[in-house]
Amino acid sequence: MPLRPARCYRRLKRPYTRTEYIAGAPYVQIPRFELGNTKPRERARFDHVVELVTEEVGQIRANALEAARQMAYKYLSKYVTDPNFYLKISVYPFNVIRENKMLAMAGADRLQQGMRLSFGVPSGRAVRVLKPGTVIMHVEVEGKNLAHAKEALRRAAAKLPLPTRIVSFPKQSGQVKAEA
Template structure:
């Protein structure tokens, strides 16, 4: 489950903002968001240290994913309800993302810009959808 949505130095005076943008409508599971956060944050901690960046995850996994468990084994066909009352059990959480929506923002100074792009590329590899990285001057 994703716990921290902001990392780094929120009060820093940074010149550049790097954004991870979704290129498709999708549902991103909470464990994919957490994996992307961990990969991005770990790289930035190693390269820049804790005070030289600000990372914020802009989407939150509110949507509950449900799964209808299928019975297996001998006699499963007698006990199975099929699609009757197939509401399912909660299996996880997901964030609903639209095409063009920002998933993460990362603010850095000019000396950390190349590290910021690399960090978001590593985070994007954990996402289930194609993404784009944009750099904006603040």
């Protein structure tokens, strides 16, 4: 069956995270959560941090997060090159999404089960954003590449189902700002 639109999974429902009790829980589709220059000593020269922050509560599917990661990384590696930035995804898709598959074509009324056994089967994973202001991903760059980092996160935000904003600030003494 085709992938359902993001509006089907955007709203928060009861969490479903205990994969040891879920038969056939899908794997996380995000291969890497840290990209670019991941060496802490070399990252000390980056003096600006740009963050992608959510404005609403909701869920982000893992494949949407992966699409956003790919978009940001592709842009940054093309215009800034790998040793000159650090990209990190700050959230993890713990929640397992269930889907009650229904047939929606002509003559399907004889094949459907309706609400019988409607709990659904695991079909994907999602990040639960419980507070507005949650950081989805952040990029560390030098000041000369600040505009490229903002553009990369703007392109990544287009792949996400929740409204977001981009926040940039100078990095303080080699430390990333603590979340409130």
